[in-house]
Amino acid sequence: MLLEVRDLQVEFKTRDGVAKAVNGVNYSVEAGETLAVLGESGSGKSVTAQAVMGILDMPPGRIAGGEILFQGRDLLKLKEDERRKIRGSEMAMIFQDALSSLNPVLSVGEQLSEMFTVHRGMSRKDGKAKAVELMDRVRIPAAKERVGQYPHQFSGGMRQRIMIAMAMALEPSLIIADEPTTALDVTVQAQVMDLLAELQRELNMGLILITHDLGVVADVADKIAAMYAGRIVEQAPVHEIYKAPAHPYTKGLLESIPRLDQKGQELYAIKGLPPNLMHIPPGCAFNPRCPMAQDICRSEVPPLFDVAPDRQSACFFWKETLDG
Amino acid sequence: MAELDKKDEAVDATPNVTDIVKVDASTTTEVEAILDAPVDRGEPILQVRNLVKHFPLTSGILFRRQVGAVKAVDGVSFDLYQGETLGIVGESGCGKSTVARLLMTLERATAGEVFYKGQDITKLSGRALKAVRRNIQMVFQDPYTSLNPRMTVGDIIGEPFDIHPEVAPKGDRRRKVQELLDVVGLNPEYINRYPHQFSGGQRQRIGIARGLALNPEIIICDEPVSALDVSVQAQVINLMEKLQNEFNLSYVFIAHDLSIVRHISDRVGVMYLGKMAEIGTDEQIYEHPTHPYTQALLSAVPVPDPEAREHRERIILTGDVPSPANPPSGCRFRTRCWKAEDRCSTEVPLLAIPERFQGLDSPVAHESACHFAEEKDVVGAA
Numbered sequence: 001m002l003l004e005v006r007d008l009q010v011e012f013k014t015r016d017g018v019a020k021a022v023n024g025v026n027y028s029v030e031a032g033e034t035l036a037v038l039g040e041s042g043s044g045k046s047v048t049a050q051a052v053m054g055i056l057d058m059p060p061g062r063i064a065g066g067e068i069l070f071q072g073r074d075l076l077k078l079k080e081d082e083r084r085k086i087r088g089s090e091m092a093m094i095f096q097d098a099l100s101s102l103n104p105v106l107s108v109g110e111q112l113s114e115m116f117t118v119h120r121g122m123s124r125k126d127g128k129a130k131a132v133e134l135m136d137r138v139r140i141p142a143a144k145e146r147v148g149q150y151p152h153q154f155s156g157g158m159r160q161r162i163m164i165a166m167a168m169a170l171e172p173s174l175i176i177a178d179e180p181t182t183a184l185d186v187t188v189q190a191q192v193m194d195l196l197a198e199l200q201r202e203l204n205m206g207l208i209l210i211t212h213d214l215g216v217v218a219d220v221a222d223k224i225a226a227m228y229a230g231r232i233v234e235q236a237p238v239h240e241i242y243k244a245p246a247h248p249y250t251k252g253l254l255e256s257i258p259r260l261d262q263k264g265q266e267l268y269a270i271k272g273l274p275p276n277l278m279h280i281p282p283g284c285a286f287n288p289r290c291p292m293a294q295d296i297c298r299s300e301v302p303p304l305f306d307v308a309p310d311r312q313s314a315c316f317f318w319k320e321t322l323d324g
Numbered sequence: 325m326a327e328l329d330k331k332d333e334a335v336d337a338t339p340n341v342t343d344i345v346k347v348d349a350s351t352t353t354e355v356e357a358i359l360d361a362p363v364d365r366g367e368p369i370l371q372v373r374n375l376v377k378h379f380p381l382t383s384g385i386l387f388r389r390q391v392g393a394v395k396a397v398d399g400v401s402f403d404l405y406q407g408e409t410l411g412i413v414g415e416s417g418c419g420k421s422t423v424a425r426l427l428m429t430l431e432r433a434t435a436g437e438v439f440y441k442g443q444d445i446t447k448l449s450g451r452a453l454k455a456v457r458r459n460i461q462m463v464f465q466d467p468y469t470s471l472n473p474r475m476t477v478g479d480i481i482g483e484p485f486d487i488h489p490e491v492a493p494k495g496d497r498r499r500k501v502q503e504l505l506d507v508v509g510l511n512p513e514y515i516n517r518y519p520h521q522f523s524g525g526q527r528q529r530i531g532i533a534r535g536l537a538l539n540p541e542i543i544i545c546d547e548p549v550s551a552l553d554v555s556v557q558a559q560v561i562n563l564m565e566k567l568q569n570e571f572n573l574s575y576v577f578i579a580h581d582l583s584i585v586r587h588i589s590d591r592v593g594v595m596y597l598g599k600m601a602e603i604g605t606d607e608q609i610y611e612h613p614t615h616p617y618t619q620a621l622l623s624a625v626p627v628p629d630p631e632a633r634e635h636r637e638r639i640i641l642t643g644d645v646p647s648p649a650n651p652p653s654g655c656r657f658r659t660r661c662w663k664a665e666d667r668c669s670t671e672v673p674l675l676a677i678p679e680r681f682q683g684l685d686s687p688v689a690h691e692s693a694c695h696f697a698e699e700k701d702v703v704g705a706a
Binding site (some may be wrong): 221273 | 415416523525526553554555556557558559561562565580582583584586587588606607610620621622624625626627628629630631632633638640641642644645703
């Protein structure tokens with residue numbers, strides 16, 4: 001197992017109290033596998049990823065419990081300088097907004113070669129040669145001429161390619177991509193997702209794809225973990241979840257998106273709003289919005305039930321949901 | 325709700341004319357009389373003809389001179405009928421938002437005409453323009469920045485009444501605002517709250533209530549749901565459809581999400597680099613696209629069905645959209661098109677039903693600006 005997150009809990013201290021952003025999340029990724037973490041804003045999907053990367057702002061954030069096993073080692077027990085060695089060379093992250101993630105006053109070449117001069121102790125000259133090689137690899141045209149240019153001189157799609165180049169520079173075994181194509185147009189999104197999938201295959205990397213786009217997930221993921229209010233509500237191989245969701249939340253999500261290939265009737269809408277993380281409803285966090293909620297859902301927190309091998313649902317009524 | 329309901333308009337009051345009726349109205353009262361005239365259902369409520377907007381590029385500090393122009397919108401024509409939704413799709417930089425601003429007369433058109441009930445609104449000013457604007461309202465993309473954080477919801481929704489006091493007399497405003505809140509599904513008691521006390525979806529409802537305040541006939545929606553979470557998007561889309569039926573509104577719905585546009589639109593126009601590439605009914609565009617750009621765009625949209633990923637054909641375009649300051653000659657899409665030939669660089673393809681499809685009684689016979697238009701089912705709907 002490449003990465004295993006066990007019972008992770010993350011809290012944020014705010015002026016109004018403690019916000020429980022992640023409440024006991026379990027997931028795992030193997031080499032060469034793509035895990036899609038699906039969720040709306042505030043579901044805790046990005047915070048989990050930041051905890052794995054070790055880039056959570058602490059304070060106000062605090063890891064309240066759990067383990068993050070990376071190649072068998074618990075990352076939470078490592079010292080900061082040990083983690084820094086892992087970050088970048090063993091695991092890397094691709095962010096949503098490339099323009100604000102790249103340094104505007106350094107050329108892209110300098111930023112790419114920094115990976116090699118800092119982590120691998122290469123000379124600046126060798127680092128620059130490596131940078132050109134990387135830019136070629138992510139298919140940026142005229143890499144040699146463009147290596148000295150600054151981020152603002154690149155288009156959105158090209159900037160995201162540079163982010164990908166930077167993430168895979170040291171050939172890490174795990175890449176976390178946080179909404180990598182949300183800011184891009186569909187035609188460019190298709191290019192970038194293709195590139196990412198190709199590099200993943202080549203290097204046999206594990207990929208955690210964080211997204212809210214059910215279309216992108218269906219295109220690339222092997223398995224899905226759907227999150228709601230800091231918990232995983234359903235975890236399943238990608239084909240099964242689209243065929244027959246086993247949690248009312250994932251079911252509602254799938255029914256609420258309009259389809260390109262069908263002219264639908266009125267859309268199904270999940271009523272209400274995602275909960276405030278300061279006041280998560282007792283019992284199942286989804287119960288106020290759930291059409292199937294019973295008394296037990298309001299008093300007891302549902303554990304993850306095994307629906308099938310490799311498949312879990314955190315719903316007392318997963319059988320009923322599965323059957324329609 | 326009686327005030328908000330459109331009066332049942334007599335359908336036969338104006339003869340059905342397909343040609344644009346130009347009206348010479350010199351005084352504002354005449355203009356207002358025209359605006360109050362009922363519209364025939366068969367006649368477009370908005371006719372856009374060769375609309376052009378160029379933003380000048382200047383250089384020099386003291387002596388500014390124009391060195392070029394960003395051709396944001398470069399000859400766009402379409403009709404909008406009463407009660408229908410026209411979707412406009414395209415990638416960022418294609419000019420779709422500039423079209424929205426031109427329809428709202430927030431920008432002055434460089435050339436071209438926008439006829440609203442026979443009156444060219446690009447030439448209007450002063451009171452006549454104000455009267456037109458009452459009937460064309462807008463819902464903006466970002467519900468976080470389009471609402472003034474220091475105004476209460478009541479002030480935000482009631483502000484249009486300050487500008488058009490004839491719609492609601494002063495003493496009646498609070499009641500009208502509460503009615504509007506109720507119409508968009510918010511608690512009327514929230515009238516004294518501030519925008520930050522609402523979630524994104526609720527804020528967009530406030531934006532919609534403000535758009536409805538003056539009983540407009542046309543609402544221009546510029547990416548109204550793209551900032552919202554998936555589960556909230558459906559709520560807002562359903563609300564917009566409900567309001568359209570209730571008040572017989574016409575929508576121009578601008579978005580980059582092709583699935584949502586298909587869901588809500590009766591007709592769809594596809595824009596590329598300031599020009600309309602293809603326009604037709606939703607079935608014509610989505611199931612029988614004939615322009616290569618539309619085909620590429622549709623094939624790039626991920627479909628939420630993992631079974632489809634093996635057998636769906638993807639057209640991956642190479643390169644980026646060229647700069648609108650220096651668009652390619654001839655067909656603007658030719659630099660990324662796999663069908664491009666010499667003819668495409670010299671001859672601008674016109675938006676018309678392609679010759680080979682003319683006279684056919686089939687969904688492929690719709691307007692498409694391509695020399696080599698041919699049908700291709702990329703969505704896999706058939």
